[in-house]
Amino acid sequence: MKVSNTCSTLASQKHGRQAATDGSELRVLGIETSCDETSAAVVARTAQGHGRICSNIVRSQWDRHRQFGGVVPEIAARAHVECLDALIAEAMSQAGTTFGDLDAIAATAGPGLIGGLMVGLITGKMLSLEHAKPLIAVNHLEAHALTVGLTDRLPPPYLLLLVSGGHTQLLAVDDIGRYRRLGSTIDDALGEAFDKTAKLLGLPMPGGPSVEQTSLAGDPNRFSLPRPMTGRAEPHFSFAGLKTAVRHAAQSIAPLSDQDVADLCAGFQAAVCESVVDRTRRAIGILRDMDTGNPIKRDGQTDVEIQDLVVAGGVAANQQIRTALAALAASEGYRFHAPPLALCGDNAAMIAWAGAERLVRGLTDDLNAPVRPRWPLDNTAVPALGAGLKGAKA
Ligand code: KG4
Ligand code: ZN
Numbered sequence: 001m002k003v004s005n006t007c008s009t010l011a012s013q014k015h016g017r018q019a020a021t022d023g024s025e026l027r028v029l030g031i032e033t034s035c036d037e038t039s040a041a042v043v044a045r046t047a048q049g050h051g052r053i054c055s056n057i058v059r060s061q062w063d064r065h066r067q068f069g070g071v072v073p074e075i076a077a078r079a080h081v082e083c084l085d086a087l088i089a090e091a092m093s094q095a096g097t098t099f100g101d102l103d104a105i106a107a108t109a110g111p112g113l114i115g116g117l118m119v120g121l122i123t124g125k126m127l128s129l130e131h132a133k134p135l136i137a138v139n140h141l142e143a144h145a146l147t148v149g150l151t152d153r154l155p156p157p158y159l160l161l162l163v164s165g166g167h168t169q170l171l172a173v174d175d176i177g178r179y180r181r182l183g184s185t186i187d188d189a190l191g192e193a194f195d196k197t198a199k200l201l202g203l204p205m206p207g208g209p210s211v212e213q214t215s216l217a218g219d220p221n222r223f224s225l226p227r228p229m230t231g232r233a234e235p236h237f238s239f240a241g242l243k244t245a246v247r248h249a250a251q252s253i254a255p256l257s258d259q260d261v262a263d264l265c266a267g268f269q270a271a272v273c274e275s276v277v278d279r280t281r282r283a284i285g286i287l288r289d290m291d292t293g294n295p296i297k298r299d300g301q302t303d304v305e306i307q308d309l310v311v312a313g314g315v316a317a318n319q320q321i322r323t324a325l326a327a328l329a330a331s332e333g334y335r336f337h338a339p340p341l342a343l344c345g346d347n348a349a350m351i352a353w354a355g356a357e358r359l360v361r362g363l364t365d366d367l368n369a370p371v372r373p374r375w376p377l378d379n380t381a382v383p384a385l386g387a388g389l390k391g392a393k394a
Contacts, residue, residue, distance in 0.1 A: 045356040054095035076116050158310050185384070309336050
């Protein structure tokens with residue numbers, strides 16, 4: 001779609017900048033359709049930078065994809081089309097907001113599955129045009145990264161472990177729009193490894209919650225599984241080998257009893273935790289070396305050193321990983337932050353919040369903004385050695 005950007009530009013001048021300075025609350029509608037959750041939300045942001053969720057409707061598509069053992073892009077796109085309008089109406093009604101009250105429309109533009117992204121972004125563009133409101137084309141990874149600003153009022157800078165179905169990265173979040181990628185996975189994303197492990201053990205999708213739940217009854221020490229990448233100098237990740245080790249262990253004792261499955265899940269999760277903690281500790285060390293004597297300047301004001309560790313993304317809902325990271329942060333003198341469980345997975349509240357943060361900085365987009373199935377937060381990061389080009393899901 002190619003349409004005139006006049007409305008968006010005018011609206012951003014009229015509403016965005018005015019609302020940033022007059023002390024009133026901003027209200028932003030968020031739209032999320034990058035993968036297998038359709039979501040619409042309204043979030044308010046005060047002039048002091050505090051956020052409030054007025055509504056956040058999330059509809060999972062897993063009943064459609066389960067029989068295929070994973071997300072089918074075409075089915076996902078159609079499912080978004082079917083319910084997005086109704087979800088937006090519900091989100092607006094729950095928030096008690098009219099389109100006239102909104103200050104902007106924020107929609108995920110990438111990374112993710114192209115069909116779903118097009119559904120959400122085009123819907124956002126039409127609403128922006130119809131109601132003369134600024135459009136913000138949001139990076140889904142940035143939305144995960146900034147969620148703690150909404151939930152914990154935590155501003156950058158901080159160290160972020162972003163763990164989802166399509167991404168596993170350690171990033172220095174220096175400011176909104178300023179990211180340094182320190183490490184990433186050379187093969188599977190962590191959520192993907194959870195999902196594949198669940199599948200090979202015959203557990204229901206999505207795999208992360210299934211593996212976590214099943215592991216509670218398991219013995220993490222029964223099987224000897226690798227701790228991938230531990231001790232390596234660069235804080236990269238790898239999970240494909242661990243998943244294969246689980247497969248071999250399962251094949252060696254098949255047929256599996258319920259106890260076998262629980263022990264394999266517990267062993268897998270323990271290995272994941274050790275690897276993630278080791279890699280994050282390494283990133284903290286690297287940041288200390290990089291930032292000593294060179295602290296980050298935020299908004300051109302006081303120098304700030306990174307002292308906060310944040311975990312975000314779908315896998316951040318995993319209790320064992322949260323506990324392990326909290327212990328790591330305490331031992332390193334860092335504060336630890338994790339969004340509430342409901343805001344770890346994909347949701348439109350985080351999109352609306354990222355949109356609000358961009359709006360107050362005058363960072364709006366015009367109606368020609370493209371969908372970007374691949375859209376790294378740090379364009380300058382070189383791929384980790386051994387990394388292939390992996391899927392674009394966030
Ligand atoms: O962020 P998200 O909702 O979607 C993407 O942008 O990818 O993350 C989804 C991923 C899935 O792989 C899912 O299995 C995983 O997050 N996940 C979990 C848990 N809850 C969701 N992984 C481990 N433990 C959990 N409790
Ligand atoms: Zn996500």
